[in-house]
Amino acid sequence: MRTSLKVINVASVPQRSPFRYPGGKTWLVPYVRQWLSAKREKPEEFIEPFAGGAIVSLTIAFERLAESVMLIEKDEDVAAVWHTIFNARYGKWLADRIAEFEFTPDRVRVELDTPRYRLSLRERAFKTILRNRVQRGGILAAGAGVMKEGENGRGMASRWYPETLRKRILAILEVKPWIRFEQGDGIEAIRDNADRPEVAFFVDPPYTVAGRRLYTYNQINHQELFDILAGARGDFLMTYDDAKEIRQLAARHRFDTELVPMKSTHHAQMTELLIGRDLMWLRAPGRNAELAAQGALQICLDLPGVRR
Numbered sequence: 001m002r003t004s005l006k007v008i009n010v011a012s013v014p015q016r017s018p019f020r021y022p023g024g025k026t027w028l029v030p031y032v033r034q035w036l037s038a039k040r041e042k043p044e045e046f047i048e049p050f051a052g053g054a055i056v057s058l059t060i061a062f063e064r065l066a067e068s069v070m071l072i073e074k075d076e077d078v079a080a081v082w083h084t085i086f087n088a089r090y091g092k093w094l095a096d097r098i099a100e101f102e103f104t105p106d107r108v109r110v111e112l113d114t115p116r117y118r119l120s121l122r123e124r125a126f127k128t129i130l131r132n133r134v135q136r137g138g139i140l141a142a143g144a145g146v147m148k149e150g151e152n153g154r155g156m157a158s159r160w161y162p163e164t165l166r167k168r169i170l171a172i173l174e175v176k177p178w179i180r181f182e183q184g185d186g187i188e189a190i191r192d193n194a195d196r197p198e199v200a201f202f203v204d205p206p207y208t209v210a211g212r213r214l215y216t217y218n219q220i221n222h223q224e225l226f227d228i229l230a231g232a233r234g235d236f237l238m239t240y241d242d243a244k245e246i247r248q249l250a251a252r253h254r255f256d257t258e259l260v261p262m263k264s265t266h267h268a269q270m271t272e273l274l275i276g277r278d279l280m281w282l283r284a285p286g287r288n289a290e291l292a293a294q295g296a297l298q299i300c301l302d303l304p305g306v307r308r
C-alpha cells in the first residue's frame with residue numbers, strides 16, 4: 001500500500017516526556033495538531049486511554065489545544081510515574097531524585113534489583129524511569145536487557161540525561177492543573193466517556209504484533225475497542241500497525257483510514273495506519289506543506305542531539 005504523505009521531522013517537536021517510550025508517538029504530534037486545529041471548537045477534554053510516555057497528551061496540554069487532558073494507563077510501573085507527578089504531589093521530589101542520583105553501573109544494578117513490593121510509590125516511579133533509560137529500546141517488559149554498548153561508548157549511561165529529565169518533569173508540573181491521570185483500563189475509560197460529544201480520544205493501543213515484546217500489558221480486545229469507538233459521541237484518532245485484521249475491523253465499522261510514513265528508531269522507513277471517522281483534514285490541500293513547515297523534512301528519533 002502506497003502513501004503520498006511525507007515523513008515528518010520530529011526534531012521540531014519538543015521532547016516533553018521523561019520516558020523514551022517504545023512505540024512512542026513523537027512523530028505523530030504534527031498530525032494531531034492538524035487534526036485538532038481543523039475542528040470548529042477546542043475539545044473540552046483530550047483523552048489518551050493508552051498513555052504510555054504520553055508525548056501527545058503532554059504536547060496538547062503545553063500548547064493548550066484542549067481545555068483539559070486525561071491520561072489512562074494500566075501498567076503499574078508507568079502509572080507510578082504519572083501518579084507521582086500528577087496525583088501524589090511528588091513531582092519535584094522525583095525530579096531531584098533523578099538529578100541527584102550518582103550513576104554508576106553498580107548503583108544502577110542495586111536500584112533495579114530491589115523488589116518492587118518493598119518500594120514506595122515515588123521510589124517505584126524513580127526506578128521505572130531509571131529502568132526505562134538503561135534498558136534496550138526503553139523496554140520495561142520482563143525480559144528486556146540492559147544496554148551494554150549504548151551510544152558513543154557511554155554504555156548504560158548513554159540515555160541518562162539527569163538534568164534534562166529534571167527540567168522536563170519540572171516543566172510538566174507547570175501544566176499539571178490541566179492534566180489528570182488514572183490508572184486503569186483504556187477501553188473502560190472510553191466506555192465511561194462515550195456519551196460526551198465534546199471530548200477527543202487519541203487511541204494508541206498495544207499493537208497486534210510488535211506489542212507483545214514491548215509492553216507488560218499487550219493484549220486487548222481490538223474488536224471491542226472498535227465497537228466502543230463506533231458508538232462514542234466524541235471524535236477520535238487511532239493509530240495502529242497496518243495489519244489485515246485491523247483494516248478489516250476499520251472497514252466493518254466504516255472508519256476512514258490513511259497510511260502515513262514514519263521512521264523507526266532503526267532508521268527504516270515504515271508506515272502506520274491512522275484511523276478516524278473522517279480523515280479529510282489529513283488530505284486537505286497544503287497539508288503536507290503545513291506539516292513540513294513545522295520542521296525540517298527527514299526525521300529520526302535517534303538523530304544525534306535529539307534527546308529522547
Ligand SMILES: C[S@@+](CC[C@H](N)C(=O)[O-])C[C@H]1O[C@@H](n2cnc3c(N)ncnc32)[C@H](O)[C@@H]1O
Pocket residue numbers: 021022023024025026049050051052053054055056072073074075078184185186187204205206207215216217218219220
Ligand atoms: C503503543 S503504547 C502507547 C504509547 C504512547 N502513545 C506514547 O507515545 O508513549 C500502548 C500502551 O498501552 C498500555 N496498555 C496496554 N493495555 C492497556 C489497557 N487495557 N488499558 C490501558 N493501557 C494499556 C501499555 O502499557 C502501553 O503503555
